[in-house]
Amino acid sequence: MEVNTNPSQTHRFPVPHKKVSVDVKGNKTDIVICSYENHFMVIVTQIGSMGTILHARKEESVSTEPTFSVSVIFGKRDEPLLLACARQLIEHISSSGSSKRLVLSLGLKDHRPETLRGVASAVTENRMW
Template identity: 55%
Template sequence: MEPHERSRMAIPRFPVATTQLSSIIEDTRTEFMLCSYDDAVLVIVTQLGKLGTILHARKEQVHSGTSTFNVNVLMGKRDEPILVACARQIIEHMSNSGSSRSLVLSLGLKNHSPVTLRGIIDVIISNKVW
């Protein structure tokens, strides 16, 4: 069995590039949907079959020319700094890859361990849609 099952889904009359895949992370089937909009990237990750904590991350330019990254929890667990760290790592990678889009990330996870989140980040980065 392949560690990642991947399929491109073309949705007629809706011009959003979408990638759906699943992966086994820490013995748990994890579903991914990555959508590329003109101004943002939407990533939905679930081990529960539903949405979880929803975060918004964006790059901000500071007048000195350096960049900072702002991550906000829109809905869900506000007391899970590891979820914020996950979003920050993804938006930093997006920025380093040349993307200026923001990130909307939904994480519906059974396990919030660093190993699980590292696996999720690796799958998202290796299947980037930005």
């Protein structure tokens, strides 16, 4: 396998994506949103690494009210506000008419409600759905 180490030869990432840096409660926050065929991957980091990874989806049901499933794939399982952030984003994705699932990575310096509200707001402002 050959690895290209020449920085002058850049290749376009084959998945539609958006990268932004925003300030959330005084912390530089990098956000990458990728749109795959059946899911969105959203990476939010203030610490330069992935952090807790969550999976969220709309449950298929016959009821009139939609239900959503959110679970932790990797990382902090005792942080209910991380689950709430993922749920808010999947509800937003669903309400826009998309049926894609969400894989969300949150590498944050703190998990206070105002930080997570800022993260959810920044992601929805820069959405790809």
